[in-house]
Amino acid sequence: MGAALAVGRHHLGQTWPNPAVGAVVARFDRLSEHGNPLILGHGATAAGGRPHAEPQALAQAGEAARGATLYVTLEPCSHHGRTPPCVDAVRAAGIARVVAAIGDPDDRVAGRGFSILREAGIEVTVGPGADEARLAHAGHISRVVRGRPHVMLKLAVSADGKAGLEGRRPAAITGEQARARVHMMRATHDAVLTGIGTVLADDPDLTCRLPGMDRRSPVRVVLDSQLRLPATARLLANLDVAPVWVIAGEGPPAVAERALTERGVEVMRVGATPDGGLDLEAALRLLAARGITRAMVEAGPRLASAFFTAGLVDEASLFEAPGLLGRNAVDALEGLALDAFDAYLTTVETERHGPDRLRILRRR
Structure with missing residues (x-):
């Protein structure tokens, strides 16, 4: 999650009106030369707010994403905007587990993204890195919650x-x-x-x-x-x-x-x-x-x-x-x-x- 947060922070100030999300795809059944889980792909919300972080990280990982874990700093979106829902990309990639730092307070998401993933048989964990993610996404949260x-x-x-x-x-x-x-x-x-x-x-x-x-x-x-x-x-x-x-x-x-x-x-x-x-x-x-x-x-x-x-x-x-x-x-x-x-x-x-x-x- 620390890597996902670092990747996302790199684009702070460039992604509005969307949040600067970071995502990392990793496998625990394959280790790097240093003995750590193997990172297969990473992505950050692009300048202008699209494409989103998750599909970029999944595209980098390719077929190796099947059965892997996706770490993401904010709940994957579940609504159609200028891009398709990120939950669709996650399901299509065959991800086995999603670890998200925090949920998205946007009414169009707000737990729906997690529900869709769970219904697809994907394990969902929420909370790691939550404090840092709330700081990174403070602008998005404020705009959604306080206007x-x-x-x-x-x-x-x-x-x-x-x-x-x-x-x-x-x-x-x-x-x-x-x-x-x-x-x-x-x-x-x-x-x-x-x-x-x-x-x-x-x-x-x-x-x-x-x-x-x-x-x-x-x-x-x-x-x-x-x-x-x-x-x-x-x-x-x-x-x-x-x-x-x-x-x-x-x-x-x-x-x-x-x-x-x-x-x-x-x-x-x-x-x-x-x-x-x-x-x-x-x-x-x-x-x-x-x-x-x-x-x-x-x-x-x-x-x-x-x-x-x-x-x-x-x-x-x-x-x-x-x-x-x-x-x-x-x-x-x-x-x-x-x-x-x-x-x-x-x-x-x-x-x-x-x-x-x-x-x-x-x-x-």
């Missing part, structure tokens, strides 16, 4: 808890190694969200700029209530690498929307909250309706705080740098102390990236 993507908030903070210089001027807080880690995070998410304030202040690119990985860049989403995104923004200079979607309020005129759509930007609109801001939960539901399962928020202190206070942060990546920005610098979360994270997030892992520390926090 919105799994949200990861990324923050870079100085040792005194600041995120920008006095006057809301941008500051380079972390070093090159930490920034490379951020680019890898972008590559494993379907979309990266930011606010128009960050675009106007920093003019970010928000692509994955690791060598050879630009095509793994996520959809760039700008929350822009008044449609102020300028035509000169760097985001619009590389639409061939990754699309740009803008979520606006209901007020801006159609002419402002048309100017962006003519540039190739997709514009969506949502209602406002009582305080006049964009309805963030409605914005996330719009993204889910378009297939987004994993969203990374890279924004300024105001929007980061808004996501947090709305209870929409499922996971946080907090990059802590050793330098100080000073008493008058901008707080990392506007109106909130950093220890507000402790209200419903728990540190589960830490990493070192040069002089900087990364804390990964998740919901309790």
Whole structure:
């Protein structure tokens, strides 16, 4: 199962609207040169969501799959979509046993896949690797169960808890190694969200700029209530690498929307909250309706705080740098102390990236 999880994780951020499933076909009556069960085939959900992992692994195994065991990180699908049901491929291959990490909460599957396999005389075991699989498929689970993507908030903070210089001027807080880690995070998410304030202040690119990985860049989403995104923004200079979607309020005129759509930007609109801001939960539901399962928020202190206070942060990546920005610098979360994270997030892992520390926090 560890191998299946590793294979599936390789395509995180590339398979939406489908989950990034991993599958391995193995035989225990044949051993490798190291004395381990012989792996006959492996597969991962392909970019764009198809073909699925199971038929790829079974095709690799060929006739040797008959009587073998299939390890898969999520319950095999049992419905007709753009591809035939994976349970049909499993039965046709003559698999004797299926080991799945977790069931699929999608109503079209939700135990039906396991039932079909058992009715065909295939032994089914569920549970090995379940905790890791729930993390790998958190986006799919969130989209199906809650109707919105799994949200990861990324923050870079100085040792005194600041995120920008006095006057809301941008500051380079972390070093090159930490920034490379951020680019890898972008590559494993379907979309990266930011606010128009960050675009106007920093003019970010928000692509994955690791060598050879630009095509793994996520959809760039700008929350822009008044449609102020300028035509000169760097985001619009590389639409061939990754699309740009803008979520606006209901007020801006159609002419402002048309100017962006003519540039190739997709514009969506949502209602406002009582305080006049964009309805963030409605914005996330719009993204889910378009297939987004994993969203990374890279924004300024105001929007980061808004996501947090709305209870929409499922996971946080907090990059802590050793330098100080000073008493008058901008707080990392506007109106909130950093220890507000402790209200419903728990540190589960830490990493070192040069002089900087990364804390990964998740919901309790």
